[in-house]
Amino acid sequence: MATIETNGNHFCLHLAGADDFKLELSMVFTAEDRILIKNLYSLKGYNCTRLLAEFPEKNWKKGGVKKLLRKIRETGGCDR
Secondary structure (H helix, E strand, O other): OEEEEEEOOEEEEEEOOOOOOEEEEEOOOOHHHHHHHHHHHHHHOOOHHHHHHHOHHHOOOHHHHHHHHHHHHHHOOOOO
16 A cells, blocks of 8 residues: 655655655646746745755756756746
């Protein structure tokens, strides 16, 4: 039997009888998250470290934020 726990954009899958198996998945950024990140980066100069520190409850991954910031720098937009 498997159980799934959710915490915002973060999912964790637990398998019964397999204490050492844990699969964690993070969802892609929501549209609101992408807009928030773009505005804070563009208007206030927030970098990846500052964004992660300001919003720990979002459980964003450092690599994902860096990738989104690079896309914003290169294209000026945050659309998928």
